[in-house]
Amino acid sequence: MRDITLGQSQRTNVYVDDLNSMLKNAVIMMVDDEPILMEILQVFLEDEGYENFITIEDSRLAMSNLVKIQPDILLLDLKMPNVNGFEILQQVRKNEILKHLPVIVLTSSSDAETKLKALELGATDFLAKPIDASELALRLRNTLTVKAYLDQLAFYDSLTGLPNRERFLDRLDWALLSAERTQDSVAVIELSIDRFKQVNDSLGPNAGDMLLKQIADRLSGLVRLSDVISHTGRNNLWQNLSRLSGDEFSILLPDGKASEDVAFVAGRLLSSLKEVFSIEGQEVFITGSIGIAVYPEDGKSTDSLIQNSGVATQYAKQKGRDNYQFYSTELNQKAKERLEIESELRHAIEQNEFVVHYQPKVNLSTGLVIGMEALVRWQHPNRGLLSPFHFIEIAEDSGLIPGIGELVMRQACQQHKIWQNKGLDNLQLSVNVSPHQFMEKHIQKTIDAKD
Structure with missing residues (x-):
């Protein structure tokens, strides 16, 4: 077996702009007990542009290496000692990670029974031995093209073209295993x-989508810039840029000095957003808030790192936005307290736990309360x-301020009506109103209500 440590989530995804690049980056694994055949096919496939080719002669090693490497396609012989191809195919389809892996079966058997059994176990395609190298290249090209299309639908954001949350989590899992x-x-x-909802509300959802596309393009271009590459020593950061959901993006910095590089990258990301965006002739200015969590000190699992980076992002927003913050245990405690207060606020509105106190305004010349x-x-x-x-900021952030x-x-x-009934007709009453309340359509009805 030729050793390779390049996993599916650690290389350029096979879905790229052109077919030649796709073929170049695809990882092909072949399991066969004929080493000479594998060597011949490897030489031919490398001449055809394939660069990542893995051969496994001992079929007992097949599953462990499939799970470890996660190739883009498997060429599988059926008749092998120890573990035959049918058994491997059956295990592949039962494995959660490998169940969608394309498998081209290589067999010297041409009988219908063998083909039918392989199909029932989940074979993608067949090639009869002796292998015609040209036919193999064509079958590979067709199979990888279909796989790339399906990967694009499953693992990439349709709006921005960036990897989606599922792909990001997959890459993070692999990065943590390696780390x-x-x-x-x-x-x-x-x-x-920051305040992306305001763009949607004022310019419309189409403008919001256009802005997200431009943001994705700008961020992608940024992480390809020479100063970012030279500072971090990574020329593949663009592969680790994802759109998690809505107006949230994420970048994964695996391997080595992530904690030293991350502040530089975060600062560059924030700076890039400050340059004006143009949406259908309308200038739009935005900022961003960044939260950072680092393995292993801030979490040792995918869930904990995602959660803690989100906690740090919320803290960055609380600090005034347009800044980045590192996660800490203190932040986590504050986040829990905010969540508790938000829950209690919702209950407080239902139970009418808010009371109003009144501060007099006095005319200094007359000494009278006006x-x-x-x-x-x-x-x-x-x-x-x-x-x-203790609660207004949380109420505004959570959308509870209109109810309060x-x-x-x-x-x-x-109360003002009570004062009027007592003859205090000239007494003015001021009520502080949040900007969020002005955006509520029923605020005028609240003011005009008689009960």
């Missing part, structure tokens, strides 16, 4: 576009009376 063996670090950079300012307080059942400092604002408006109007 565990080599004792290296792995960094996850999560980039969230108005009142309504100030909301949260009568928390366990923590006592809380000022807005409606309660405050209703209480303030009811």
Whole structure:
């Protein structure tokens, strides 16, 4: 067997812009007990442009290497000692990682029974021995073309063309396995576009999609720039750029000095976003917030790193946006506290736990009270009376502020009516209103309500 450490998630994906590049980067594994045949086919396939060719003579080693390397296609002999091709094919189709792997069966048997059995076990195609090299090249080309198309549908974002969340998680899994063996670090950079919803709301969803495409193009171009490559020593960072969902992008920095490189890359990402975008003649200015989690100190699993980079991203937004933050255990505790407060806020709205206090406005010349300012307080059942400092920001970020604002408006109007009935007709009442409330269509109805 010729050793190779290039895994499916650690190389350029076979779906690229042209077919020749696809063939060049495809990893082909052949399992056969005839080493001379494999050598002949390897020489021919390398002449045809294939560069990654793996041969396995001992069929007992087939499954372990298939799982480890995850080739793009398997050429499988049926009649072998120890473990035959039927058994390998059956194991491949039962394996969660390999179940969709294209398998071209090589067999000297031409009887219908053998072909039918192989088809029932999940063979993709057949080639009869002795192998016609030209026919093999054509079958490979056709099979890989179909695979590339299916990969594009399954693992790539249809809007931006970037790898999607599933592909990113797959690559992160492989990076962590490699880092565990080599004792290296792995960094996850999560980039969230600040106030992207405002672009959608003001310019429309089509403009939002156009902006996401331009952002993806700009980020892809950035990680190909010479200064990024020279600083990090990586010329393949563009392969690790993904669109996770919505307005969230991510970059994976595996191998070696990830913790030292990540701050430089994060800073370059933020700087690139500050340059103006043009959407159908409309200039659009945006910023981004970045959260960073590093293996192993910030997490040793895919889920923990994704979660913790997200925690750091939210903290970056709280710090004023347009900055990057590294994850820490303190951030995680703050995130848990915010989540707890958000949950309690939803309950507080339902239970009407908010009360309004009134601060008088005094005319300094006359000493008379000329108005009142309504100030909301949260009568928390366990923590006592809380000022807005403890909950307003969380309420705005979580979309709960309109509900609280409606309660405050209703209480303030009811109190103002009481004062009017007591003869205080000239007393002005001020109520603070969040910008989020002005975007609510029912705010005027709340103000005009009589009950």
